[in-house]
Amino acid sequence: MRSGVVFDRSWLEEVRMAKELTQTQVALAAKTSVSNYCRIEKGLYTPDVKTGLRICNFLGLNPKKFLSEKPIK
Numbered sequence: 001m002r003s004g005v006v007f008d009r010s011w012l013e014e015v016r017m018a019k020e021l022t023q024t025q026v027a028l029a030a031k032t033s034v035s036n037y038c039r040i041e042k043g044l045y046t047p048d049v050k051t052g053l054r055i056c057n058f059l060g061l062n063p064k065k066f067l068s069e070k071p072i073k
Helices: 009-020 023-030 032-041 049-059
Strands: none
Touching: 009 032, 009 049, 023 032, 023 049, 032 049
C-alpha cells in the first residue's frame, strides 16, 4: 500500500456486520491476523490477492469491490 492512502471500506464492515460476524472470524477465514484484517477493513491496508479472495469468498462478495476502490485521502 502507498503511504498515506486510505480507502473507504465501509462496505466491508457493513457486510461483515450484516452477517453477524466478528473481525476475528473473518481474519481466521482469510488466514490473516486480526490486526491485519482490522487495517484492511479500515482502508489502511490493501490485502494481497490471496487474502482479498479469501475475504470475498467468506463474505460472499465480488472481488471487484477491492479493485474498483477509490482513495479518500
